[in-house]
Amino acid sequence: MLTSIRTPLVVLLSLSLSVVNARLPDGRVHGNIPPSPAVPKITADDGPLTSISGATLPPINTTYYFDQLIDHTNPKLGTFKQRYWHTWEWYEEGGPIILFTPGEANADGYTGYLVNRTINGQIAQQQKGATIVLEHRFYGTSNPLPDLSLKSLKYHTIQQAIDDLDYFANNVKLAMPGGDKVKPNVNNPWILVGGSYSGALTGWTMVNKPDLFRAGYASSAVVEAITDFWGYFEPIREFMPQNCSADVEAVITHIDQIFTSGSPAEINAIKANFGLSNLTHLDDVAGALRNNLWDWQSLSPATGVEGTFFQFCDALEVKDGAVASASGWGLDHALSAWGAFWTSSYLNLLCGKNDVESCLGSYNPNEDYFTDTSIDNSGRSWTWIVCNEVGFYQEGAPTDVPTLVTRLVQPVYDERQCNYWFPGAFGNNPTPQPNVNRINTAYHGWNMKVDRLFFANGHRDPWREATTSANGSPAVSTSSEPIGISDGFHCSDLSTTNGKVDSTVLAVQQQALKSIQGWLADFKPTNRSSHQPHRRSEDEEREEKRRVLRFERERSVV
Template structure:
């Protein structure tokens, strides 16, 4: 029997599925999580969630900084607040891409803390990455910047990335206006800043890189890759760098984003999710209007027209895996709430909506991939559907159509207020890729195989129509990034810190695809067991941190102190010998 014919009897069963009920744990999906692990961004839903978050922050009168990146966590604003400063940055460092007539610089925002500074101490610059830099201020107060500055008598700086927050060299976000947004331009921003900035109140303090002060670059995720690239490309500016969860390899089809989730999430949950995903794909493959309509209705999403948009909506909970953090006040437990829903023990069969043993046996025959005991699997499938109704469908406002909320047809808007989603989209469309979808055939998948790069990359064409001065390539130019070393990138006084469970692990030098290397003081190479995304970046003033995080912070202090000592002793070496 063909796969298509084998599934056709299920059309008559779907009305029965509509009777199933399940108890669901509370799950809050944020705009940040929606950007993180969902293959294609439903822009209308993202905007709705973001507005709701901003309104809630205002209602609570709390100065919460909403993190806008596809790969960053949200942190509460620190107190006391740090004053924002502005640096006159060059609009373009590339003579082949000249700035607009009559304007050569823009105001690039930064913050700093010199409270621990001692004469001759180092400077630590933290790259804000693809987000509003204000969201990185907690790292000055109790995160990696405070830890390293306090240990070495240094200065901590949060440096906002061009085209994010308030640091815009342009007045709009048309395709032409994005011509100054490249990874190299942003790397040159950091070098130019380090060589020319005069910190307010410290104007008389000489901080010239590698002459009067040792400068260190820190970044997490995309900014982590930049830290690594900066050390390699500008060694005369950056004495050292810490690259946390550094995605040094640009990859077009990044289906392996979901591999660490599949491998490290609770196995019972993953087994069920793989099964449910396969079943849903098989039902949709029938291309039977009754089956498709019944299935979508069962999951509370009857008015999503495209099957790809439907399965994309079902992948929303996976974004909460990356939102985990060792600090419960920062991270989210939403993924485990989702898994608890799928793996909850079924009660009496009568509570599954009157499904009889005969029906369950038929389901087991029609779905040979299901376990021998179909009761728990069917109950889990029902719970998945009820979860979708309660936690996914409900995110769409009652006055909006589901196609408008969960569809991916409209990616409009050129105003600067669109930067939270549009700036990083431009970057991955032009240089980085990272289009996430289902695994290849023959490999287990927790995301629908209907989602491929043709679906996830559609934002590139729709959001960035060709301009007069700039256009987006048909395929991201990953060579522009990978030419700097990719998986093999290494350099003296360059540390790589990764988490074993990070969905971005397969794009870092700790990837299974990368060559093995040793961990040394000169070239630290460390993995946080059970860690996710740049877990070393945040800290707590009360010292209440897990043993693994305390250890990595201690290691970072140790090797940075060793690097600072090298800086202090450099004059004893042969002239120029330290430039390695």
């Protein structure tokens, strides 16, 4: 049953939560770790495809390997095997190569980004191109070294990931006819596509390597690194059912007051209400309730209203078959109903057989999720980038803004845990801060100006306030750097199905396809035919020397 809402509701949910080895599909590695801005997984049928010429292609899940440099500042260290997936269903000679990385995830299972059930495949179909999914370094099995220790992670930086894209594009030999002669701008235009963090990586790469990609598509791109990212919850507060937000705000205000100045009996009553009596620290208890708001990140236009987030709101707002008014039922009912929702099912969904301290506590540096250095541990790999470079700590709002989550959790809460994840990495600093200013200076954040880069954002995206459509962002839509914004959620525009369901998502997809078509129309390859070697002009020779010098300077920066 739908509760009352602020605005017409665009239908919802993609993935319900499940617990496998205490790792949740939205990027949380245990119940109290914020999700990463992960791009949605979209798979394709594993069977073979047929090219436009009628040839049978390898199965879509065929895995290829590329010899990627361990350290772009020191090539002598050697290479590692970086996985990628590839198809040329619509490719014609000279067509674009569409390169995509899912970012902070094992890339196995993202084969949907090779075919036209995603914007990547739509671009390839329209432009007669080939598609690639490249696994990001330090995710899945694409690991430069055999573990995720500090010794390994020093090669895990945004700049190394950008250099990976450059080195891959300029050196890969694709397993397709003419696949050894698709070097960017020499024979073929390359298009970089990404969503969420990898959408930001798309923008950052085009700032850092301005002559590499002919065009880019960045969905829900979190281009502005932000330490105190309380704005994560603002789109949720704006677009969730109004009665639900009113009651959530009331409960959180009450809990913060009790945990700050209440009696021991009052504090223990709150903890028991949520089945958290054995959770020691009060900021962990209050912070754990963020999980119900994080469920919003799983929503998409193409799914129904039976998802976990709306089950939560209905648990609070539907009483004896009646739905609360816009002001909600009030504190007493909401607190009791929220507690019942947790103790009847939700806590088990989060923690399974784990006790609440090991599942939701953040003060024991010996917990497995802090100490596991094995590869294919996306939570650890992402947390390294969070602690060092981007922040995005999802905390309570300032006191002059209504808040859906506790103000007892502030950036120092997460910064403290960075020392548990990576002991010795930050010296004696008890609350190391990520260097977001360096990232925003190097890659321009909201201020990036890039030719032929399309931004696709969503009003309901919880990561909106780090994108070019954030309140306060100076970015404006132009013909060379358009910003299309839909009524979608996080990366909704990447999915073809979402475009069929939501006309605003479809409009953004169509706007992007038209822009990319125009940007490729005047592309002039320097050597389309391998049988007619191209003699470079003096201007091109000078430009190549400038490019090499620029690349060497970039590689020399640690």
